[in-house]
Amino acid sequence: MADISIRDVRKSYGKDEVIHGVNLDIQTGEFVVILGPSGCGKSTLLRMIAGLEDITSGEITIAEKVVNHLEPRERGCAMVFQNYALYPHMTVADNIGYALKVAGMPTAERIEKVKQVASSVGLTEFLDRRPGVLSGGQRQRVAMARAIIREPEVFLFDEPLSNLDAKLRVQMRHEIRRIHNRVKATSVFVTHDQHEGMTLADRMVIMNKGTIDQVGTPEEVYNAPATTYVAGFIGSPAMNFLPGRVLASHAAVVLEEGSSLPIPSQAAQTMDGKLVQIGARPEALSLCRPGSGTLTATFEFYEELGSEGLHHLKIEDVQFSVLSENKMRLDEGTQIGVTIPQEALHIFDADTGRRIEISDPIHAIETA
Amino acid sequence: MIERTPWLNLVTHAILFTGLFILVVPIYLVIVAASQTLPDVMAIPAKLLPGDQLLVNIRAAWEEAAFGTKFTNTMILPTGVVVGKIVIAALTAFGIVFFNHRLRMPIFWMVFITLMLPLEVRIVPTYAVAANALSPFQTILDVTGFSWLINAVSGIEVALEWNLLNSYTGLIMPLVATATGTFLYRQFFLTIPDELVEAAKMDGAGPLRFLWDILIPLSRTNMAALATIMFVVGWNQYLWPLLIITDPSYGVAAVELSRLVPNMNTTGGDIPNWHWAMAGTLIVMLPPVAVVIFMQRWFVRGLINTDK
16 A cells, blocks of 8 residues: 655745645555656656655655655655666666665575566566666666566656657557556656656646646546646647637627637626636637638648648637648638637636636537 | 878977887886996997896896885885775765765865875975874874873873884875875766666665665776876885885885985995896886786776766
8 A cells, every 4th residue: 555645745945946835645556647847846746755855844655654754765666767777887687686685685586586577578688788788768678677676665757758769658658557557556657748648647747837737637637627737738739729808798708809709608697807718629620611610710831740730820919720630721821710619618717827617518528 | 170281290290209209218228228237338338239138137136125025015005005095085085976965065175185285295294193193183182181181180191102104004094195086086976877876775775885886886997097096106106105114124116226226325336236226127117017008998998987
């Protein structure tokens, strides 16, 4: 049993506070991905769980035990580092078995265990080599094996895939998920890559400038982003944003250039006159003839994505994109209509950036 | 900037060959003189071709200067310096680089300052300390009044004494306590990625375990470089042994060599035995040359830090 509980944890370097009071509960056996851009404090948070970084204030417990002042080795965590951090002078076998050697396990038993773990990640034939002659993927496996062999209650991953090429990254991602399904240890995985986050996570934690913006399953985070920040960060191509004002008399959000997007009248009543940001994912929109859609835009350029095409448009001065199977090429400056279904709208408070819920069930539809 | 013009090539090569000439000729003359008979050495004009007396002269020099025991002593000195230096340097640098404490920079600078105070500069105080290694403590006790207190209470007069003159300890210790090694090790430790330190922490290795299992093996080339330098330095020590060693059984080769060189004492005004002196020089030169040749590969790697 190793649930992790983070209570109002703060971290300061001198006067600069980089983590501003984070609360998070991670269940036993759960795979949690902490996602955010570089500098958002996600690695710092992970390192505080690992014990590599002091906790300025707050409390972290692992398996109901406060670990604030425990040494890393006493916390029962294993960590996989971004640059693998393999010991360059040791063979693969020694690298994998080092933790057991330190722990004082008898040699014969250790060698047996190393072989067993190495074969589970496909490293058997490399046991006598040094890390220096291995490829990136193999080094990554050694780093994984080194963590697995300790049978830790908690796995910590610090952007472990970011040094691999795209194909290998996907492969290792699947590998990590397979290992997790087998060993069922609580896992915390830090990354800035939303695809890694979406595919690996049971739950995602989206961090922004030292605070948590949203915690939820990948579906929740995609379908109902809690802030404009999360909405813009999750999803590729990125969500479109249009500024507007709610007018109860129209039962709509009226955009700056005049077109209006209808919203349920009850919602419009409660926030009459409010300045909002309208969010709409490119994949939820479609193109139509000028004048016939929700609004009219000016065509800028087209990006070929293989299965689909991304049309870049402009409404007044706001950039806007539509993902569509319709691959028609238009001339720059052409007027074109865009249809925005009401259920595709995300409404955010323009001041706070927080999501305003208008009618919940509708959003489940766009999952596809 | 690389320039290739015939003229520049010519000039650079001329400089190179001049340098080579200046370096090689004296060594050649040593070999020549060491292989001739005494009359040949003294002949005018000088004979510039080697003779056939090399082995004879070497044997004579060996016996004359009693190099047997001197060589043992001379091996003990650099070996002690090398071992002591590596241990101290590795530990000090370890403390300075991997521990975050308030004294780390002051300690580093204190060590660093000793670079500016080589043994030759502080030779008189060092001699005073070597004559009684406990005298600094005695001074502290006297100044603070503890000596008086102890004397008054128990009637025992405090007189600490530990004489290091005419001992291997005295020979070795002052040479160990210098900053070069610490500096080299610090530079090496700074190149160790933080993640490696953290990985070791996660694996459960404490600081000493980390030092022994990770840092020491990784610093092998560094160690070889330091050992090479310190061996040569230790071997060539002249002033310090000359000063503190009066008992011939502790004499070292470099000092003994000077006794082979002809002067009033060795020849009593006779014809100086230059051929033996040169043969002795050859003998004394060989061990450091052998060490450098043998260690060359690791030495260079250790200094340029590529083996990681």
